[in-house]
Amino acid sequence: MKLSVNHAVRRRATGAVLAALLLGGGVVGCSKGAGDQSPALTPAAAVAKAAKRTEDITSLRYRMTGTVPGEGRVSGEAAMSMKPLAMSMKMTAEDQATDGPVEIRLVGKAMYIGGGLKAAKEMDGKSWIKFDMSALGADKELNTDQLGGGQADRNPATESTFLTGSKNVKKVGSETVAGVRTTHYRGTVTLDDFRKSLKGQDKATREKREKALDQYTKMGVRTLTMDMWIDGADHTKQFRMRGTADKGPLDMTVTFLDYNKPVTVTAPPAKDTVDLAGMMKGVQQG
Template sequence: MESAVRGPVRRRAMGAGLAAVLLAGGAVACQKDDKAGQSPAMTPAAAVAKAAKNTEDITSLRYRMTGKVPGEGQVSGEAAMSMKPLAMSMKMTVKGQATDGPVEIRLVDKAMYIGGNADMAKEMDGKTWIKFDMSALGADKEMNADQLGAGQADKNPASESTFLTGSKDVKKVGTETVGGVKTTHYKGTVTVADLKASLKDESKTVREQREKSLQQYEKMGIDSMTMDMWIDGDDHTKQFRMRGEADKGPMDMTILFLDYNKPVTVTAPPAKDTADLAEMMKQAQSG
């Protein structure tokens, strides 16, 4: 069983977990269809700042994502997430991955569950899910929350969409319809250094949330990013795209928001279908 943990299951889980947390970032979803962006008098910087401010009151969101994750390749999926309490349910497909369907990821009660398909059952004595208990794994030197892609699981996932506020060259591209919603398209470049500097005037809570978001990109080796942001008539982000060069290749992710502040319920998979990684490692060490 130990070989299964350290083999394909571990690699798939780590990759899926990283993508999950990376793709979990974002702002808010669509609102009304009868408005076409912000007031003409609002500057691009002010429009982006206003949309960023509106992310602070998000309690839940649902979104669709597509793009390229460094080291993993092309990914796509859809997710629902609750901020308080923190919970997430995501179904994600990685192009070229040898599975018989999407990988499902659930984050609930400070544990991450990955699996839900027959491939997992083949490697884990019929179990279809593997559980990563973040607190239990903290004692292991080789595997921890950061390596599993869950190191930022306690942050507000709306923070990534606010990165454009740190741009020194943000500009208005034009008006576009995205997901059936009229939006204003903005674009700019941001560096991790500028983003950190832009946090000095934020509240402690907002600063901590955005710093946690930045940590993931620093670990990936990304120093700067090009960012596009589509804002609807209610000053909420409908969609955003982030591109940058990481140590393991290019990142290019687009997040489309479907709705927000609606009830999200996530439940843990049945215990009978779940293999606990912490218990598996204990058994391997003792046996």
């Protein structure tokens, strides 16, 4: 088994993790409520009400498509549970030479990345790489920043609240999204304005949203154009985020399939898995 090959697989898979987890960051809860929102709600109030709903999300399932800075076009589908934390997603990097979707599973304090058949041929038939958070020094808290993800340890609904910092939210119209009647809203928001809008929030909410905001600051994004499609039950059915980062354009659309339903994620078979921590230990001893 070649360490250089594993690094290549890890690099390719980590790109998919970043795309999936970063832009799963646009996720907000969906519901099966029908009909447009109450006409009595102003656009700003409608967006604020939908943002408030994100605080109660315990699990969700969604699909995504778009462009990630530095990675190109991506698409995928994911399911996530917040408590206990668990995740399963399949991502395809359409502009990269891969042998198919990359699958990511988060189980307990371990993240598993499946590199596909090509990776298996280069890793003695093993198609999964295991990143054990405890063995990699993240036993106090799940810290996927070590893998380039940086999003798996928090509710991915948070980024949807950015639109509450916009000063020009407007109603675009009524549209049907994935069979659900919605009201479409759009606005632009600078990251500075959103940060200022957090002053009136409670400490826990403010810290969570500031943490989400920091990743976009690090990307070099200063202004976002955001769209939200909100259903009759005041949940967001679809979300789009556009902006310019240091490494290129950001443009992701996330459509929500369900939420607050049981999510079960299992680890891949041990016989198909390479333990990165064990491998690194062997290299150091060697």
